[in-house]
Amino acid sequence: MKITIVGAGVIGSNLAKDLSDQNHEVYVVEKIPEVANKANEKLDAKVLIGEGSDPEILKQAGIESADLVIAVTASDETNFVVCSLADAYGAKKKIARIRNLPLSQALDSFGYARFSIDEIINPEQVAAEQTVKIVKSPGSHEVADFGDGKILLRSFVIPEDSPLCHAKIEDLRSDDSPWPFLVIAIKRDNSVIIPKGDGVIQKSDRIYVLLPSASLGEFLAFVDPNARRPEKIVIYGATSIGEKIAQDLIGYVRDVLVLEENEEQAGSVAGKLNNVRVINGSPSEKEILKECGIEAVDVFISASDSDHSNLVSAVLAKKMGAKKTIIITQHPDYMSIMESLGIDIMINPRFLAVDQILRFVRGEGVNAVTKIVGCKAEALELVPEQGSPITKAPLKDIKFPKESIVGAVFRDDDVILADGNTCIHEGEGTIVFCHEDCITQLQKLFTRKKIL
Secondary structure, three states: OEEEEEOOOHHHHHHHHHHHHOOOEEEEEEOOHHHHHHHHHHOOOEEEEOOOOOHHHHHHOOHHHOOEEEEOOOOHHHHHHHHHHHHHHOOOEEEEEOOOHHHHHHHHHHOHHHHOOOEEEOHHHHHHHHHHHHHOOOOEEEEEEEOOOOEEEEEEEOOOOOOOOOOEHHHHOOOOOOOOOEEEEEEEOOEEEOOOOOOEOOOOOEEEEEEEHHHHHHHHHHHOOOOOOOOEEEEEOOOHHHHHHHHHHEOOEOEEEEEEOOHHHHHHHHHHOOOOEEEEOOOOOHHHHHHOOHHHOOEEEEOOOOHHHHHHHHHHHHHOOOOEEEEEOOOHHHHHHHOOOOOOEEEOHHHHHHHHHHHHHHOOOEEEEEEOOOOOEEEEEEOOOOOOHHHOOOHHHOOOOOOEEEEEEEEOOEEEEOOOOOOOOOOOOEEEEEEHHHHHHHHHOOOOOOOO
């Protein structure tokens, strides 16, 4: 696939790396010479220096024959113009990063097609939504929803006192369960295991579970007896992310507090959010954290615009008694040090942007993609074509790639957790989990067309 990316910031450069590593032909446009030169040194892509809205630069970047154009500059207006020009030049698909929430809502209302855009991404908004889902799934570490929220993917680290610790996979596949679930993967010692019937869940394993949304409450109490609904949350940073998290948690969490260093921003968010306490101060000061009642905080969320401040504040909050810490960061290297610092969960808006874009790169029949953090695995929602191999026999009679598993099927208004006897029909959304090396082979089972 030929892909033109406009904007070589954190999202653009990392997207370019991911896509070029997958052997796509990638062009990158960046207006700041220093940023462009840095990208050119790191990427196996053609990098051009110039304005993203310059038609001549865009033509040099292959926009006239591009299969996909991704506009992810810091300017919503530039991204808007890039997609309009890309459409005029004949690019097949266009994705724009739109950070302004009212603008993205207007685009949703009128329809993207009217503005020559196939999809918009707002990584910050998605990061806020992911954070809220984690808070509302006590004990979970990664979250993804499929089928408009009908089927949920959640990951949990198994404590020693969990009923799942030392359980055999085959013993968990019971039709008698009042709240059905399916363990689709186990992450152990940085390796991902597709579980077999005789596999055993061990202490400290991170398991990935698919379950219907109606099963979530009961399953949360089952998987970790110590997990409790949070009663007090502190959000550091009155940013757009922090504000949205606070707004969405009103009514779910009894005590929501926002901590903001900038006095003007603190006053602004205090005027917008009802039933939310706002404190003007720095989380690097122990006295301020004591004023927040940090020793009684169930979840401390660092959502400021500073990656460094988010990291430091979360470490200090945990040291002073916060039970769980979540940081929102654009820094990819923080993942390798978060556990040693006692940070529980890291949410990277860049990773989430990749998830949104990958379904366009994967091609037709892919409704959703979720990359699993820290390993080369993905959960995908695939839709089988008429006459595709997956529709011709029960799952037990179909030869699947070794590192893959079918988890669930959407049938009419129902969700079916898959087993060997499940038959999949044309048009039924199907959730699969696989190593990224298996994706092309797996897609062949869902389509009649040849996938290169």
